[in-house]
Amino acid sequence: MKEISLKKLKVVNTLIECGSAAKAAKVLGISPSAISYTLKQLTAHLGVSPFIRKNNGLKPNEHALALQEKYHEIGALNTTRKKFIISTYSLIEFYLADYINSMIDGTLLHFxxxxxxENERLRKLQHREVDIDIGGRLPKDVSIVSKRYLYSKMCIMASDNHPTINETFTLDDWQKNKHLRWQRDSGSISSMVNNMNFHTPLFREREISWESPNLLTLAYLCSSSDNIIMIPEVFVESLKGMFPLKSFRSPEALDMKFECYIHYHRALESKVNSLDLHNIFDPKPR
Known part of the structure; x- marks a missing residue:
């Protein structure tokens, strides 16, 4: 493998990330025939083709993945990093910053x-414009590691001083109170919650008084008003430590589970694993 040039390794890496010769050629600024010629040379060198041709493009085998790993080593992607570019939600960002900052010196965390x-999130991971993405599960990609990061029941939160909600939370409470909604777009949050359907009467007929992608902002608003909010239970203790809030188990009709995934380029796997990010929350299924 030592004799294979960096130029050829770059072609393999780009083919894996793009999935087709035409797309890879466009990214590299060369012709598809140049891609084909490089693959012929690699096949002759290895004694076997590094890719399997499928109807939807080229699928890498273990030889291609080994070549990609070599390319990453040469490109110094596995050397000490001075910056991590992270894309995630506000509350996870808050804890990541605190947790990682206490572990690593001289490293910039760029959120x-x-x-x-989803396609844009995936593209940024493929091209390493983003190092770590924590959010809804992305489509499978051979160059991207995807692992479940958080798994939690959903629960209800209200102000400690809420005038009508006391020991338990009922569907009547759900229907009579105004709601705060954690949402980035029409499907980005709901896609991470099993059984959440905004078209059912329980969700469609709610009176929404505020909507935001920032869960910290919503928690503050919840603590200083009579609004209620549905959030993942895994965040409850953290938010209670910051704001005067109380939490309730969701009624059976609102029994739902939240899950999100951590994604990163396979070239960064050892570096990301060394951060041990699962210690921030306890993501074990309940």
């Missing part, structure tokens, strides 16, 4: 706004 488009 950016998460795209609502």
């Amino acid at each position: 950016i706004t998460m795209d609502t488009s």
Whole structure:
């Protein structure tokens, strides 16, 4: 593998990320015939083709993945990093910043706004414009590691001083109170919650008084008003520590589970694993 040039390794890496010769050629600024010629040379060198041709493009085999790993090593992607670009939600960002900052010195944590488009999130991971993405599950991609990060029941939160909600929370409470809604677009949050359907009467007929992608803002509004909010239970203790809030188990008709995933390029796997990010929350199924 030592004799294979960096240029050829780059072609393999781009083919894996793009999935087709035409797309890879466009990214590299070369012709599809140049891609084909490079693959012929690699096949001759390895004694076997590094890709399997499928109807929807080229699928890498273990030889292609080994070449990609070599490309990443040469490109120094596995050297000490001075910056991590992270895309996630506000509350997870809050805890990531606190947790990672206490572990690593001289490393810049650069948080950016998460795209609502799954394809754009995936593209940024593929091209390493984003190092770590924590959110709704993305489509499978051979160059991207995807692992379940958080799994939690959904629950209801209200102000400690709520005038009508006391020991338990009922469907009557759900229907009579105004709601705060954690939402980035029409489907980005609901897609992470099993059984959540905004078209059912329980959700469609709610009176929404405020909507935001920022869960910290919504928690503050909840604590200082009579509005209620449905959030993942995994965040409850953190929010109670910041605001005067109380939580309730959801009624059976609102029994739902939240899950989100951590995504990163496979070239960064050892670096991301060394951060041990699962210690921030306890994501074990309940």
